[in-house]
Amino acid sequence: MIRVVFNQKGGVGKSSITCNLAAISASKGLKTLVVDLDPQGNSSHYLIGKAVQDIDHTLFDFFEQCLAISSQRKTMEQLIQPTPWDNLHVLPAHRDLESLEGKLESRYKIYKLKEMLQEQAKIYDQIFIDTPPALNFFSRSALIGAERCLIPFDCDAFSRHALGQLLGNIDEMRTDHNPDLTVEGIIVNQMQPQAKLPQQLVRELLAEGHPVLSVHLMSSVKMRESHQQNKPLIHYVPKHKLTGQFIALFEALSKE
Numbered sequence: 001m002i003r004v005v006f007n008q009k010g011g012v013g014k015s016s017i018t019c020n021l022a023a024i025s026a027s028k029g030l031k032t033l034v035v036d037l038d039p040q041g042n043s044s045h046y047l048i049g050k051a052v053q054d055i056d057h058t059l060f061d062f063f064e065q066c067l068a069i070s071s072q073r074k075t076m077e078q079l080i081q082p083t084p085w086d087n088l089h090v091l092p093a094h095r096d097l098e099s100l101e102g103k104l105e106s107r108y109k110i111y112k113l114k115e116m117l118q119e120q121a122k123i124y125d126q127i128f129i130d131t132p133p134a135l136n137f138f139s140r141s142a143l144i145g146a147e148r149c150l151i152p153f154d155c156d157a158f159s160r161h162a163l164g165q166l167l168g169n170i171d172e173m174r175t176d177h178n179p180d181l182t183v184e185g186i187i188v189n190q191m192q193p194q195a196k197l198p199q200q201l202v203r204e205l206l207a208e209g210h211p212v213l214s215v216h217l218m219s220s221v222k223m224r225e226s227h228q229q230n231k232p233l234i235h236y237v238p239k240h241k242l243t244g245q246f247i248a249l250f251e252a253l254s255k256e
């Protein structure tokens with residue numbers, strides 16, 4: 001299964017959700033790959049730690065090779081990096097990815113990621129793609145290459161208004177490029193159960209027929225700590241409530 005985690009809004013939990021679902025998947029014995037399409041490289045850093053700075057085999061090489069600029073070709077096996085955890089691999093981002101965007105766009109390389117993902121799906125049981133907070137070449141490539149889309153939602157009134165446009169953009173990608181793409185669900189993140197506004201927003205979304213997933217993710221400082229420790233929650237605080245919510249979310253997704 002190839003899943004993309006996308007929301008063009010920044011800071012809603014894309015990288016946190018990508019890495020934590022992937023780590024749970026791997027801990028269950030599924031061969032799992034995280035593809036980090038965000039030049040900020042937060043997922044790569046989360047899963048590999050500081051050592052990520054020294055890696056000179058990244059998605060940059062893949063996209064550069066799509067443009068056939070580079071003479072030395074690196075295989076996908078060389079680009080995909082191990083993490084400290086069994087069954088969990090990452091295809092790291094690179095801060096210079098954006099410098100390739102114009103050329104990739106003008107030379108119609110938007111389907112290249114899909115071809116590569118389909119090859120990797122023969123090797124990996126689960127692929128999770130993290131995206132930048134923008135509808136650009138990289139996130140559109142991911143929406144074309146994925147089978148399912150997860151949308152993190154931060155219960156903010158502003159995000160609620162942007163959701164219509166976001167779902168419209170995904171619909172357009174489906175119609176024009178990827179009929180296989182399904183919106184698997186909206187993931188309510190950083191839920192504060194005591195606060196009234198988030199609950200009201202969720203009720204409104206459900207009333208409008210939006211596919212809000214029933215497992216909500218609470219807000220916890222453990223998330224920030226787990227980023228700092230470069231340890232996904234399942235390894236950092238396996239018994240924490242937020243970890244339990246992630247496990248329930250993963251199980252709800254794999255049931256479908």
Ligand SMILES: Nc1ncnc2c1ncn2[C@@H]1O[C@H](COP(=O)(O)OP(=O)(O)OP(=O)(O)O)[C@@H](O)[C@H]1O
Nearest residue numbers: 010011012013014015016133190218219220223224
């Ligand atoms: N459930 C949560 N509880 C507490 N903090 C959270 C939670 N989810 C995410 N965060 C924090 O919110 C911040 C943004 O999360 P994250 O980096 O996952 O978002 P993002 O959508 O990937 O951001 P960007 O758009 O910049 O890539 C991080 O500092 C993260 O630790």
Ligand SMILES: [Mg+2]
Nearest residue numbers: 014015038042
């Ligand atoms: Mg991110």
